[in-house]
Amino acid sequence: MIGSGPGGLTAALALARAGQKVIVVEQHYLPGGWTHSFSLNGYLFSPGVHYIGELGPGGAVRRLYEGLGLSGDLEFCEINPDGLDHLIIGDERFDVPKGFDRLLARLTARFPQEAAGLERYFRVIRGLSDDLARLDTMLEFPRALLLPFKAPNLVRWGLRTQEDLLDATIRDPLLRAILAAQGGDHGLAPSRVALPIHASIVCHYFNGGYYPRGGAKRIPLAMIRALRRLGGQVRMRARVRRILVERGRAAGVELAGGEVLRAASVVSNADPAITYGELLPPELTIRERRKLRRMEYSTSLLSVFCAVDMDLRSMGYDSGNYWWYRGKEVGRIYERMEYQLPRGEVDGLFLTITTLKDPGHPTQGDHHTIEMFTFVPHAPFTRWKETHTGERGAEYEKLKESLGDQVMAAAEHVIPGISRAVVFRSVATPLTNDFYCASHRGAAYGTAKTPWQLGPLSFSIGTRIPGLYQCGASTLSHGVAGASVSGLMAAQRIAGVARMDDLLGPADGSLRVYPADRPEEWLHKRKATADELNETM
Ligand SMILES: Cc1cc2nc3c(=O)[nH]c(=O)nc-3n(C[C@H](O)[C@H](O)[C@H](O)COP(=O)(O)OP(=O)(O)OC[C@H]3O[C@@H](n4cnc5c(N)ncnc54)[C@H](O)[C@@H]3O)c2cc1C
Structure with a gap:
């Protein structure tokens, strides 16, 4: 297995459970790819996980984690069910609740004149998500002939964008902005994102959002522990420089130091x-x-x-994500962010308070840890790509810190006074993503999920080289869930089992979930694990 992202570790663990001998080689010194966490000055940060859906009773990700035997090492906090996403658009605010019926009722109460359009909008969104869930079996011939009957939403809307659906259903500019405001989950404007991807991400969070206790790294650490129990190996600081192909078949990998690892199958x-x-x-x-x-x-x-150094909980902040946009032109903001650096001010910001998502999160004293993101293109940073951290010179540092200042200025709209209360700050650019996560051109989510780059038009799990498979954000879908399922699909192919479910143990309801905003009900019982939470590789 080349890489220890959620796709790679899911595949590795599923294969180990199926009795295969597995070795994972990871170039970074921390495991997890985008699910890694790092410590700076005693504060813990997890850039690539802010909420995961489908972890409630009957949820697909719960099924996966329980089926992989992770319940003993992995716990989650459920983030605010009354506002898992707080959308702040200019002077307006909308809180996205858990539960589709509540969401629709809240939207309809706020926009009664759009009630019929909202019904139509969400009928398509939910229909697409349902169609997608059936898709892997539907694309094979002759079942594909049934596609128009079994997956009608996909046939009609599969190659369209979110904007096409908004144009067909919704008129109110604020409502259109609200429906586009979770676009940061794929990073694309409504005019660019493939509707099926937008639909599946929105539906992923209908039944709540969950954050791993102890930070994102708990996910790879739990997987690695389970993998090692089954005899699997994980090697860090092990960069693959070549996939060996012998007689037309993948035969193993060569590491940067020259060491060769031979294998019957290679997954990248x-x-x-x-x-x-x-x-x-x-x-x-x-x-x-x-x-x-x-x-x-x-x-x-x-x-x-x-x-x-602020008492954010008593100021009324909670575990939900805060999405801030300067105005209602949310679509235009996303379009601009793809190719243009902010010019003096940031127009869109994602802000999360990790110490409220995960009470008991490692921190210094009573300080809260906050992670903020804004989309920027890679191009303005590309000229420094061959240089290393700390050696990029004054011009780079000036650009980086000036962008950091602009992000802080935008954060004032979410938490007034935040700039004066900062006791620690670190800014990371697209080059940081390249260096630590081996992302391509700093990409947040692998390939862009535009209409002509999905499904059979993206990169497939199986490859033209026998014995070589792929998984991860540029195959099936990005996100922890999407990448993990791609890993399970790769494992299914290698293990030769009929269904992905055959690689999993029982879903026994054992995964523990705690309410993030009511720590007084449970945190005292769990405090003993604080040391455990600081565990590293
Ligand atoms: C800012 C941000 C926020 C996000 N928030 C969320 C969220 O809230 N919820 C959610 O579900 N998803 C979120 N995501 C997306 C999610 O984290 C990713 O889509 C997912 O983790 C990608 O998993 P992956 O399997 O593709 O592997 P990756 O995470 O891309 O990992 C690939 C691994 O391969 C390693 N590698 C690459 N080349 C080599 C080599 N030659 N040799 C050895 N190792 C190699 C890399 O070092 C890396 O560890 C977010 C992403 C970002 C960037």
Whole structure:
């Protein structure tokens, strides 16, 4: 397994459970890819996980984690069910509640004149999500002939954008902005995002949002522990420089130091830009390299990690995500962020208070840790890509800190007074993403999920090289859930089992979930694990 992102570790663990001998090699010194966490000055940050859906009773991700035997090592906090996403658009605010019926009722009460449009809008969104859930079996011939009957929403809307659906159903500019405001979950404007992807992400959170206790790293750590119990190995700081192909078949990998690991199957959780662009011989990948040149990648981002000396809970803040937009033109803001750096002011911001999502989260004293993101293109940073952290010079540092200041200024709209209360701050650019997560051009979500880059038009789990498989954000879908399912699909192919479910143990309801905003009900019972939470590899 090349890479320890959620796709890679899910595949590795599922295969180990199926009795295979597995080794995971990861270039970073921390495991998890975008699910890694890092510590700075005693504060813990987890850039790539802010909420995961489907972890309530009967949820698909709960099924996966319980089925992989992770319940003993992994716990979640449920984030505010009355507002898992707080959308702040200019002077307006809308809180997205848990539960589709509550969401629809809240939207309809606020926009009664749009009631019929909202019904139509969500009928398509939910229909698409249902169709997608059936899709992997539907694309095979002759079942594909039934597609128009079994997946009618997909046939009609599969190659359309969210904007197409908004245009057909919703008129009110504020409502359109609200429905576009979770776009940061894929990073694309309504005019660009493939409707099926937008639909599946929105539906993913209908039944609540959950945050791993102890930070995102608890997910890879739980998986690695389970993997090691089954005899699997994980090696950090082990960069693969070549996938070995012998007699037309994947035969193993060669690490940067020259060590060769032979294997009957190789799975790459590295992005296809790395797999095809760097790890395989060019003569074997002409078609894939051509495809890579055509592929658009998702936008990159600027991150600000900070700690503040403020009593945010008593000020009324909670575990929900805060999405702030300067005005109702949310779609235009996303379009602009893809190709243009902010000019003096940031127009869109995502802010999360991790110490409220996860009471008991490692921090210094009573300080709260906050993570903030705004999308930026990679191009303005590309000229420094061959340089290392700390050696990029004054111009780079000035640009980085000035963007950090602009993010802080935008954060004042969410938490007035925050700038004066900051006790720690660190800014990360797209180059940081490249360095730590081996992302392609700093991409937040792998390939851009536009209509012509999905499903059979994206990168497939199986490859043209026998014995070589792929998984991760640029295959099936991005997100912890999407990447994990792609890993399970790769494992299914290798293990040769009929259904992905065959790789999982029983869903026994054992995964523990605590209410993030009511720590007084449970935290005292769990405080003993604070040391455990600081565990590293
Ligand atoms: C800012 C941000 C916020 C996000 N928030 C959420 C969220 O709230 N909820 C959610 O569900 N998703 C979220 N995501 C998305 C989610 O984190 C990712 O889509 C997902 O983790 C990607 O998983 P992956 O399996 O593709 O692997 P990746 O995380 O991309 O990991 C791939 C791994 O492969 C390794 N690798 C690459 N090349 C090599 C090589 N040559 N040798 C060895 N190792 C190699 C890399 O170092 C990396 O560890 C967020 C992403 C970002 C950027």
